[in-house]
Amino acid sequence: MREVLPGTIAAHGMALGRARLVQPSRYVVDTRPLAEDEIDSALHHLHHALDTARLELRELRGKLHGALAREVNEFIDAHSLLLDDPELLRGLDDLVRIGHYRPGAALKKQRDRLSAVFEAMDDPYLRSRKEDLEQVINRVISVLQRQTSPEERKLAARVGEILIADSIAPAEMAQLAGNGLLGVVGSSGSVYSHSAILARSLGLPMLVGTRDALSNIHDDDLILLDAERGEAVVHPTAQDLSHYRAWQREAAIEGRRLAKLANAPTRTRDGIEIGLLANAETGADVAMARARGADGVGLYRTEFLFLRKKVLPSEEEQFIAYRDLVMGMGGLPVTIRTMDLGADKADAAGLATRGEENPALGVRGVRLSLRHPSVFTTQIRAILRAACYGPVRVLVPMVTQPDELIAVRTLFKLARQELKHEGIDLPEKLPLGAMIEVPAAAINVRALLEHSDFLAIGTNDLAQYVLAADRGNDALENIYHPLQPALLRLLSHVISAGRRARKPVSLCGEIAGDANFTALLLMLGLNEFSMHPTQILQVRDRIATLNHAHLRRQATKLLRAYTHEQAEALLNELSEPA
Ligand code: PEP
Numbered sequence: 001m002r003e004v005l006p007g008t009i010a011a012h013g014m015a016l017g018r019a020r021l022v023q024p025s026r027y028v029v030d031t032r033p034l035a036e037d038e039i040d041s042a043l044h045h046l047h048h049a050l051d052t053a054r055l056e057l058r059e060l061r062g063k064l065h066g067a068l069a070r071e072v073n074e075f076i077d078a079h080s081l082l083l084d085d086p087e088l089l090r091g092l093d094d095l096v097r098i099g100h101y102r103p104g105a106a107l108k109k110q111r112d113r114l115s116a117v118f119e120a121m122d123d124p125y126l127r128s129r130k131e132d133l134e135q136v137i138n139r140v141i142s143v144l145q146r147q148t149s150p151e152e153r154k155l156a157a158r159v160g161e162i163l164i165a166d167s168i169a170p171a172e173m174a175q176l177a178g179n180g181l182l183g184v185v186g187s188s189g190s191v192y193s194h195s196a197i198l199a200r201s202l203g204l205p206m207l208v209g210t211r212d213a214l215s216n217i218h219d220d221d222l223i224l225l226d227a228e229r230g231e232a233v234v235h236p237t238a239q240d241l242s243h244y245r246a247w248q249r250e251a252a253i254e255g256r257r258l259a260k261l262a263n264a265p266t267r268t269r270d271g272i273e274i275g276l277l278a279n280a281e282t283g284a285d286v287a288m289a290r291a292r293g294a295d296g297v298g299l300y301r302t303e304f305l306f307l308r309k310k311v312l313p314s315e316e317e318q319f320i321a322y323r324d325l326v327m328g329m330g331g332l333p334v335t336i337r338t339m340d341l342g343a344d345k346a347d348a349a350g351l352a353t354r355g356e357e358n359p360a361l362g363v364r365g366v367r368l369s370l371r372h373p374s375v376f377t378t379q380i381r382a383i384l385r386a387a388c389y390g391p392v393r394v395l396v397p398m399v400t401q402p403d404e405l406i407a408v409r410t411l412f413k414l415a416r417q418e419l420k421h422e423g424i425d426l427p428e429k430l431p432l433g434a435m436i437e438v439p440a441a442a443i444n445v446r447a448l449l450e451h452s453d454f455l456a457i458g459t460n461d462l463a464q465y466v467l468a469a470d471r472g473n474d475a476l477e478n479i480y481h482p483l484q485p486a487l488l489r490l491l492s493h494v495i496s497a498g499r500r501a502r503k504p505v506s507l508c509g510e511i512a513g514d515a516n517f518t519a520l521l522l523m524l525g526l527n528e529f530s531m532h533p534t535q536i537l538q539v540r541d542r543i544a545t546l547n548h549a550h551l552r553r554q555a556t557k558l559l560r561a562y563t564h565e566q567a568e569a570l571l572n573e574l575s576e577p578a
């Protein structure tokens with residue numbers, strides 16, 4: 001009975017729960033034809049499931065903030081539109097009314113029929129819409145199935161669920177995490193996918209690449225997800241359970257030990273102080289950042305204010321959000337990033353440059369802000385006003401060349417004069433920094449340093465642009481790798497240039513919060529890390545075990561690596577004190 005399925009660890013931890021398979025193509029639906037007198041209630045069921053699916057999408061949209069919202073809202077909007085598509089709905093009604101299909105069977109029929117139509121299209125974009133269509137219909141089918149088996153739901157809710165899926169969309173994970181999801185086993189997927197990043201920040205254990213998961217696990221099987229060893233144990237034995245209890249005890253002790261680090265300074269073994277800042281967007285993030293002893297906020301992504309609604313946020317609304325953040329940090333410095341809207345993500349606010357073929361290489365970040373000076377000035381005024389309540393630094397995203405920083409400074413100067421005329425007494429100077437996430441900015445960083453008071457390296461985007469590999473594309477995990485030598489050399493170049501110019505350099509991409517890369521970043525000379533507050537204690541703990549002087553001496557050796565595999569081997573060898 002017991003079976004062990006190996007997988008790759010995408011987020012550490014362990015969980016015991018019942019399997020919930022998301023295997024939409026294999027949903028079993030009742031194919032018996034409806035009797036005449038069942039048609040009305042079947043239609044009622046169908047529409048109730050459609051309404052529930054719509055409502056869930058709306059609720060999900062309302063719950064997401066920050067970077068997560070940015071990633072996920074696009075999918076949610078596409079799916080909501082499909083759910084209201086008159087042709088789709090008419091087809092479903094006809095299948096039930098005229099064809100006597102039951103709701104599940106009608107949805108399945110419609111899904112397969114329309115998928116075939118999309119599949120046959122020449123246009124690759126339209127062909128790719130097939131996936132959206134399938135996901136949205138599967139969502140409705142799963143709502144229907146939920147409605148038909150309340151007993152099962154009760155059972156699963158009591159024990160908690162471990163999701164077994166081919167791959168899981170970030171939207172789905174965000175929603176399930178709020179409903180008692182304990183962990184995820186993916187039969188495919190990558191450790192760099194957004195879902196994996198999300199699982200780590202939600203503290204959900206996750207395996208990817210567990211090849212046989214969908215064929216060897218069944219709904220309601222008891223699963224021990226061991227994302228410490230990298231395996232999913234189906235029907236665990238008493239011995240497995242005792243191993244799990246031991247892990248739980250150790251995790252609790254470790255949790256208490258780490259909690260004690262909340263008020264400890266962040267120092268390497270040889271006494272070098274390192275700054276730990278938080279990437280924070282919500283009130284909860286700010287509270288956690290303070291509770292864990294962050295030295296400030298290193299990245300506050302303002303996009304969520306712009307993506308939440310269809311209208312642009314007013315100066316007052318922005319001011320309140322920024323002021324609350326500044327006050328929440330109680331005098332510690334707060335880095336507010338000006339809006340990083342991409343052309344494809346700005347539709348809600350009506351700022352998009354339409355029809356861009358490559359939005360990631362298009363009018364996004366500061367490029368977009370500078371094309372909308374009045375919208376940008378509203379944000380700048382709100383930031384300046386919030387700066388009356390505590391120390392604020394301003395961070396500019398997607399900078400490529402100095403003239404962009406010069407233009408931003410000018411707008412700040414003008415807004416400051418305006419506010420002064422209005423009788424608002426502002427602090428003298430706000431430090432202005434550039435995000436380093438475009439390769440040109442990294443290579444030519446000295447030019448940007450002339451116009452910046454500090455730098456923040458955004459490795460999430462820098463890696464994707466250096467490697468020409470979409471950060472969200474799971475198929476490129478062997479290329480989109482944090483230890484790619486080209487990326488390491490650029491990081492080293494930027495950090496050294498900052499040090500020579502005596503300007504602070506922080507790093508706020510995902511790797512800053514991953515304790516596996518702490519030694520690497522210290523080796524490259526980084527002394528300010530910004531991460532999601534959940535990661536602060538682990539990184540502080542790791543730093544305390546490392547010898548800074550030793551690591552710094554190893555940097556040149558590491559930078560000789562030709563491949564990311566070599567860099568990884570070298571890192572393991574060099575991060576141990578001699
Ligand atoms: C980055 O690109 O590394 C970054 C921190 O910004 P974002 O993830 O918001 O693009």
Ligand code: MG
Nearest residue numbers: 437458460461
């Ligand atoms: Mg970025």
